[in-house]
Amino acid sequence: MNSQTDFTQRTVEYEILLARFKELLKKNTYKYTIQREVILETLYKSDEHLTPEALHQLIKEKFPELKTGIATIYRTLSLLEDSDMVTSLSFGSQGKKYELGAKEHHDHMICTKCGTITEFVDEAIEERQHRIAEEFGFEMQDHSMQIYGICKNCKKLRFIYD
Amino acid sequence: MNSQTDFTQRTVEYEILLARFKELLKKNTYKYTIQREVILETLYKSDEHLTPEALHQLIKEKFPELKTGIATIYRTLSLLEDSDMVTSLSFGSQGKKYELGAKEHHDHMICTKCGTITEFVDEAIEERQHRIAEEFGFEMQDHSMQIYGICKNCKKLRFIYD
DNA sequence: TTAAATTTTGATTATCTCTATCATTAAGTC
DNA sequence: GACTTAATGATAGAGATAATCAAAATTTAA
Ligand SMILES: [Mn+2]
Ligand SMILES: [Mn+2]
Ligand SMILES: [Zn+2]
Ligand SMILES: [Zn+2]
Numbered sequence: 001m002n003s004q005t006d007f008t009q010r011t012v013e014y015e016i017l018l019a020r021f022k023e024l025l026k027k028n029t030y031k032y033t034i035q036r037e038v039i040l041e042t043l044y045k046s047d048e049h050l051t052p053e054a055l056h057q058l059i060k061e062k063f064p065e066l067k068t069g070i071a072t073i074y075r076t077l078s079l080l081e082d083s084d085m086v087t088s089l090s091f092g093s094q095g096k097k098y099e100l101g102a103k104e105h106h107d108h109m110i111c112t113k114c115g116t117i118t119e120f121v122d123e124a125i126e127e128r129q130h131r132i133a134e135e136f137g138f139e140m141q142d143h144s145m146q147i148y149g150i151c152k153n154c155k156k157l158r159f160i161y162d
Numbered sequence: 163m164n165s166q167t168d169f170t171q172r173t174v175e176y177e178i179l180l181a182r183f184k185e186l187l188k189k190n191t192y193k194y195t196i197q198r199e200v201i202l203e204t205l206y207k208s209d210e211h212l213t214p215e216a217l218h219q220l221i222k223e224k225f226p227e228l229k230t231g232i233a234t235i236y237r238t239l240s241l242l243e244d245s246d247m248v249t250s251l252s253f254g255s256q257g258k259k260y261e262l263g264a265k266e267h268h269d270h271m272i273c274t275k276c277g278t279i280t281e282f283v284d285e286a287i288e289e290r291q292h293r294i295a296e297e298f299g300f301e302m303q304d305h306s307m308q309i310y311g312i313c314k315n316c317k318k319l320r321f322i323y324d
Numbered sequence: 325t326t327a328a329a330t331t332t333t334g335a336t337t338a339t340c341t342c343t344a345t346c347a348t349t350a351a352g353t354c
Numbered sequence: 355g356a357c358t359t360a361a362t363g364a365t366a367g368a369g370a371t372a373a374t375c376a377a378a379a380t381t382t383a384a
Binding site: 198 | 334336
């Protein structure tokens with residue numbers, strides 16, 4: 001199809017990701033659509049953890065001519081998650097947040113004051129998780145870990161204002 | 163108030179818990195009500211991880227004369243969670259499950275096939291979590307960890323039927 | 325013990341997130 | 355380009371949780 005969508009600033013890393021996505025689509029006889037690509041691209045360009053709603057907002061702003069519906073966002077996120085290309089985080093009832101899972105696995109530290117999310121990986125923990133699953137005869141598919149608390153910055157602000 | 167509610171089989175542990183709850187209520191000028199106590203008691207007696215709906219069901223069966231509304235369940239669970247007396251687990255969009263936080267802290271291993279939840283504690287992981295928070299200048303309030311996968315039993319069944 | 329002040333309750337409605345449906349449109353195939 | 359199939363957007367529908375509000379219960383202070 002013939003769109004004047006601006007696909008500039010594509011890095012090699014993104015091209016690889018996109019190729020992987022197209023391959024995945026082909027393998028499952030799914031069709032390639034601009035909506036799907038735009039969703040992948042927007043996730044890639046954002047280093048935030050996005051709610052489907054926020055992602056939809058971004059896409060409406062950047063590609064208004066597509067008139068992408070919210071249903072397509074949900075559908076594509078599920079598709080991407082099922083294929084392990086994105087990961088979702090659940091924080092209580094505030095719904096899910098998605099991020100591109102193409103980066104390495106990591107865990108999250110979440111500030112309960114300002115909502116800032118810090119990512120980290122700890123090999124010792126990863127190692128123990130596998131060990132524990134093994135002990136229970138459990139076939140681990142996935143795992144997630146969150147540390148909740150007050151971030152460095154909020155601690156500083158609290159010191160000043162409280 | 164004058165109810166014939168059956169509060170038998172109260173352990174000392176429960177009495178302490180209840181006292182703590184009453185103290186909490188008083189401190190915040192909240193009022194003591196039978197509904198609140200029954201919710202605490204039912205959570206205490208159940209060793210399951212309960213959805214608000216399941217908890218409501220249990221209470222309707224055990225204390226039908228109270229005609230406890232679902233709204234009160236939600237309100238009280240939020241109250242208890244805010245005061246760190248119960249903890250909730252989020253399973254994506256399938257809502258939350260609650261458990262009394264009075265027992266020792268632990269993490270969860272969740273079977274994606276049958277939903278069974280296995281609890282565990284690993285000191286090495288606990289230790290690392292504190293260390294990591296410290297490294298980031300983060301004041302940890304809480305943390306949670308979930309391992310998702312196929313439990314021993316479901317693995318066996320899969321072997322037989324697949 | 326009673327009366328006043330305040331909070332909580334249950335019922336209900338509203339909201340928010342996510343899924344299902346379906347007619348229309350767009351991709352992939354030849 | 356025509357044919358087949360899948361994807362899309364709009365919208366209705368579910369399910370979980372929050373908000374509203376009049377009635378009831380609890381606490382407090384006579
Ligand atoms: Mn992340
Ligand atoms: Mn538990
Ligand atoms: Zn913060
Ligand atoms: Zn299982």
